[in-house]
Amino acid sequence: MSFRIRLPEGIDTPTVVVDLDVLDHNVATWAQRFADRGVGLRPHTKTSKCPQIVARQVAAGAVGLTVATLGEAEVLADAGFDHLFQAYPLWAGRDDRARRLRALHERVDLMVGVESAEAAAALGVAVRGTDRALPVLVEVDPGMHRSGVLPADVAGVARAALDAGLDVRGAFTFGGHGYGLCDAPAHAADDEVAVLSAAAEALDGLGIVPAVLSAGSTPTAQLSARPPVTDERPGTYVFHDHQQVTLGVAGWDEVSLCVAATVVASHADGRFVLDTGSKALASDRPAWVDGHGKIPAYPDAELRSLSEHHCVAWTTGPRPRVGEVVAVVPNHACTVVNLVDELTIVRDGEVVDVWPVASRGRNR
Template sequence: MAPATPFLAIDLERMQANIARAADAANARGIALRPHAKTHKSIEIGRMQVAAGAHGLTVATVGEAEVFAAAGLDDLFIAYPLWLDPEKAARLSTLAARGAAISIGVDSVDGVERLVHAGLAGRISVRVEVDAGHHRSGCGPASAGVVAAAAMRAGVDVEGVFAFPGHAYAPQAGEQAARDEAAALTIAVESMRTAGISPQVISGGSTPSFSASLDVPSPVTELRPGVTIFGDAQQWELGSIEPGDIALSCHATVVSHAGGRVVLDAGSKVLGPDRAPWATGHGRLLDHPEARIVQLSEHHAIVELHADAALPPLGSVIRVVPNHVCIAVNMVDELLVYDRDGDAEPSARWSVAARGRNH
């Protein structure tokens, strides 16, 4: 019996090809991969990435780190400047005591002092975050040495430096974001070396800048793409992935032809609500590339097809590509796995093990 819609489905053949493609591209340039597991939040997928050569995983929160470490995927980088309250500090201490190799982001001397006060010096490592143009978090690249030196004086192991070129999430912005990242990291590395610290890891990367970060002159030794494993409608529109390589879609049923349009039984509570200002819709249809989701409510999506296209029959199942796959995955309890495109039944169901672990 076919699963009830809506649900998120993985095309295993495509996903494995995406994993191999990213690994091969990085290996060819001598760059390590530490993929961001917040995209999939799945133990099975994390294991596949490590088996393909990933140097551990990147995670977003202490909670995600706990889930993956419990499954033996315990070489983990929490890629944000954490502000350690007693509860988070205790949880990190427990992870370290169990043998996990944990590094976290810092972007200020105050953050370093907070870590020391929590008793984590010598137990976890840090990477200094620098702002590469996204203007979210990160110190100025020239200040990286100051933050790193404060950590070293306090007995904290400084693993290296990192940046997130998040401003690559705009049309034709990937190459410039990669160049901005390279420039920021070059300054940061020099700042750290001037302070007498040689970074062992120089980390960067985002999905839309991934290819450019492999090609532009840069000091990076590690990249942390996330969405390369699945693709989504954002990456499709940005040109970071071809539709034939998209490995995750939402299977939704056509429930109405009201107004001469297609109404699906999948809304924001499974697709996610994200829509970038430059996006042409709330999602796209894998088998109807010209179509766009023009209206999204909690449990329904309205699709407009090309004027000459026939409406898919009522009751038929459509493959929807969410705008932001990371959000969509966090909306569901499990991912249904199909061995290859066209299979009628899933071969497995994988738990979204780190779903909701937002702190």
């Protein structure tokens, strides 16, 4: 393995560690890939939740920033970022939610997702009387069967949004079913392009020329970055993780985040235990991923089970000793980041900074 993260001597555990050079490489490389294709990058910031990382993405040329919640948008607005898109079918039918939406709309360039006439009406009421219409994108289902409407229903949602006084800018989709199997990203990317093409036709029938046709997840983004897509919304690419390596999206040398763990037990039968349970590694484990993460220094080891504070691993190869500190690459970096208050930033095995996970827990 060409894993590049070197853990600092004496680091306490469990600790989420980010290698600054690898992080900057990922930010710059992905920005250039999409610039070369003439497709914008609107990175999803739910991955890092960290203003210092977001600032690097903006400096690399991001056309905007994606958030999952109003809380995440508020944190970014407070940090001075503009051009925010909440890629979620926001429900503004509660007084407090409507008030927060209105306040954000009045202070930053905010765009939100919509996929029903009911939600469109509530959004319109929330921002009624402001000096400009709230921009929205209609969410289209690419076959993931989560939120989003079928292409045949895009015109109806868009018409309801116009009736509510909203500014329909285009459509968006998320090919999250690209995580279903190792060979799924290419098919999911084709689905994204197909439904956005159909959405563009539906909007054109209403006299709306879509300025934004947004797609993407980290596995599909490079595959769906083609007409009519105008921008992509990957998030995990700044860190990568065991999933992305398994899917072939990244190599081990592009993984910038790991969890430092201490071996607290090691047995002759090949079993050893780390102090990084589900509260440090999270519990995500797709069927096509081997174990609950990977230890690059011990590639034969399988992280078989997690308790809250124990990770039980087994190996038929070399086994780490009690007290040894190892780097664990988690299956899903996004959920791991949301478990901690800060990221320990390293370069060449030395701590160079500590960055806050500023929007941790901002799920509303």
